[in-house]
Amino acid sequence: MKKGKLYALLGLVVAIVGMAIYTVNFLYEKEQVSEMFYGVKSPEIGNVISKTVASGSIQPRQEILIKPQVSGIVRKVHIEAGDLVQAGDILAEVTIVPNIAALSSAENRLSRAKISRDDAKTTYERNAELFEQGVVSAMDMQGFELAFKQSKEEIIGAEDNLRIVREGVTSRGVSTSNTLIRSTIDGMVLDVPVKKGNSVIEANNFNDGTTVASVADMRDLIFVGKIDESEVEKLHEGMGMVLSIGAIDGAKFPATLERIAPKGIEESGAIQFEIKAAVTLKDGQFLRAGYSANADVELDRRDSVLILSENLIQYKKRQAFVEVKTSPNTFERRNLTLGLSDGLVVEVIDGVKIDDEIKVWNKPSFDRKRK
Numbered sequence: 001m002k003k004g005k006l007y008a009l010l011g012l013v014v015a016i017v018g019m020a021i022y023t024v025n026f027l028y029e030k031e032q033v034s035e036m037f038y039g040v041k042s043p044e045i046g047n048v049i050s051k052t053v054a055s056g057s058i059q060p061r062q063e064i065l066i067k068p069q070v071s072g073i074v075r076k077v078h079i080e081a082g083d084l085v086q087a088g089d090i091l092a093e094v095t096i097v098p099n100i101a102a103l104s105s106a107e108n109r110l111s112r113a114k115i116s117r118d119d120a121k122t123t124y125e126r127n128a129e130l131f132e133q134g135v136v137s138a139m140d141m142q143g144f145e146l147a148f149k150q151s152k153e154e155i156i157g158a159e160d161n162l163r164i165v166r167e168g169v170t171s172r173g174v175s176t177s178n179t180l181i182r183s184t185i186d187g188m189v190l191d192v193p194v195k196k197g198n199s200v201i202e203a204n205n206f207n208d209g210t211t212v213a214s215v216a217d218m219r220d221l222i223f224v225g226k227i228d229e230s231e232v233e234k235l236h237e238g239m240g241m242v243l244s245i246g247a248i249d250g251a252k253f254p255a256t257l258e259r260i261a262p263k264g265i266e267e268s269g270a271i272q273f274e275i276k277a278a279v280t281l282k283d284g285q286f287l288r289a290g291y292s293a294n295a296d297v298e299l300d301r302r303d304s305v306l307i308l309s310e311n312l313i314q315y316k317k318r319q320a321f322v323e324v325k326t327s328p329n330t331f332e333r334r335n336l337t338l339g340l341s342d343g344l345v346v347e348v349i350d351g352v353k354i355d356d357e358i359k360v361w362n363k364p365s366f367d368r369k370r371k
Helices: 002-032 100-133 138-167
Strands: 037-041 044-060 063-066 072-077 090-096 180-182 187-191 213-216 221-228 240-245 252-260 265-267 270-279 292-309 314-316 319-327 330-335 337-341 345-350 358-365
Touching: 044 240, 044 270, 044 337, 044 345, 100 138, 221 292, 240 270, 292 337
Parallel strands: none
Antiparallel strands: 037 358, 044 221, 044 292, 063 213, 072 090, 090 180, 187 213, 221 270, 240 252, 240 292, 252 270, 265 270, 292 345, 314 319, 319 330, 319 358, 337 345
């Protein structure tokens, strides 16, 4: 019985000693852990550029749609997309499909003209013999001769009229025929939507007509984009822009803002305003129409000013402040007066100096002391 109590007492003593040792070790380890430490970063001298981005595409300033002056069938196409043409160059030829009523009328006119010509010829020749015999006077003979000449001119007019109905061209105006579709400007052919054998319709009050080709001056390009209503009032005509072309890595093209639309259009719940800017190309540079592009528009900038990363700045009741290191692991609050920001860095007008060490408050670390 006494031995049992003794064993129990010894066990209790061992447990107490074990807990004491554990407690001592825990407190010792806790003492070895230092307080939380923070990284620091100092302000820098740099540039702050506030800008916005407009998305759009590259377009020729003027793209002319060439349409036929007559309806018919495309007989021949002389050009293809990418060709350079000058005003007056023939792009395509059209064969007219004649109107049956007009064709019949033209054929009848020619038949009547031939009958009149034959009658005038007979009359002229008979009276010419009488004139030589002195029976017909010179004045009468002159009238017969005039009638004969007029009948021959009527033949030519009737033949031309028939050819116009059939082919759209006269015997004396082949080079100026409206069946020859010509370019109206100098430029590059962007698209040829018709092929040989296609039907085409002339433009009139009831139809826009068939486009045979589109031609544009690819040396005069513009950027057409859209910008949100929240930033449109920050823009003005004459502002410089820098274009980035999605299909051309690393290439930048300067542009000048020329126009801001007076009316916005709702897209996806936001009001967008169209803008246009003239693209500046160097000698030898070429851009294709329709390229997607982004325009960086510089709204404001500050050069060689004291800047600070935005993620170092805290706010309380709209007051910006940072924590500046005054001694090891000791920081004090400094209120800031801020200037221009680009979203990543901000201009610091007052509150800190370039040699101040500012707490990187969201990146704590721990430092264990060695035994």
